[in-house]
Amino acid sequence: MKLFFCTTKATLTVLSLLLLVPGIQAQPRARAQVFFPDLPGYVTLRCDFHTHTVFSDGTVWPTVRVEEAWRNGLDAIAISDHIEYTPHKSDIPVNYGRSSEIARAAAEPLGILVIRGAEITRGEPPGHLNAIFLTNTAALDQKDYRVAIKNAVDQGAFLFWNHPGWKQPGRKAVWYAEQGEFLANGWLHGIEVLNGTDYEAGPHQWCIEKKLALVGNSDVHGPISFEYSGAPGDHRPMTLVFARGRTEQDIREALFARRTVIFGGANIYGAAEFLEPLFAGSIQIVEPMAQVRGKARTSVQILNRAPLDFLLEFSPKPGGWEIPSALLLPSGKVASLPLRCLSDSASGDLELNLPCSVSNLLTAPDKPLKTTVAVKMKTR
Ligand SMILES: [Zn+2]
Ligand SMILES: [Zn+2]
Known part of the structure; x- marks a missing residue:
């Protein structure tokens, strides 16, 4: 009985110590070193161009996205909240572009770039498209998706088709007439060949044939650590961008020039001219x-x-x-x-x-x- 008492007391003491010492069980605030060499003439930047926050259907505040990016060893993220899907709007009023603005203030001291994006979210066809490097997100809130896309293009946005096979049986993507139309109009610049842990071979081949940029992203909605442990082979996916410098404009130029590869799971996908060096x-x-x-x-x-x-x-x-x-x-x-x-x-x-x-x-x-x-x- 006495022994039981002592053990309980000791347990309580340890427990109260755990409660009193802040952050005793937290992960250290440290940045992962994701080493990739720079390529001749280019710096290699680690990017995730598809993330969500509470401003659409995500569950984290924009500053959390920045802290995660810093800890995960990224150089740039795009916050791409949905335009047409804002299920938290009774608690958080719709305010397009606000998530990127909040994130930018937190990102600056950490040296992380936050690119202003949005996800144009329609049924198929045409499905979901991310527009990044926006200056006026609200201009994408349009009944007609063609007008939304055109308004993004007029802002100089880079547009990519998200998770093409997502809704298809066996995740086998279909190249719709609409995608052909976007491509012919100069409205489609890349395809998200890897979304989360899902790689799509068909869209990879389309990127090669149609000269579109390869993009791979997390499309994260909850805390990133709920989805990836960070152990080898279980990291958040990233697009490696070979840029002339470290600015947002440099990333944009590199994306339009298709100087990207995708690091997802245990693989990297991309052209030999980048994979070789x-x-x-x-x-x-x-x-x-x-x-x-x-x-x-x-x-x-x-x-x-x-x-x-x-x-x-x-x-x-x-x-x-x-x-x-x-x-x-x-x-x-x-x-x-x-x-x-x-x-x-x-x-x-x-x-x-x-x-x-x-x-x-x-x-x-x-x-x-x-x-x-x-x-x-x-x-x-
Ligand atoms: Zn989507
Ligand atoms: Zn998304």
């Missing part, structure tokens, strides 16, 4: 240089600084060398590539270019990036 700049051969001694086995150590693993498949195999068929380069770690020279006559410094494909970097649906990994060795 992104991959090459993410890996590094670790010193000391591998030593080749006759036909003895050696190993080359490769560091992967990117926030995702890379799975390499070597093909065709280089003549005169024995190398494995595949190698995993784990995120943030050094992997060892075993190899063996099949002749013992090698001398001096050696440079070996290993042709490979990276199976989780996709230049088109089911089409892995083909590249080479250059390894240097010394003979002794």
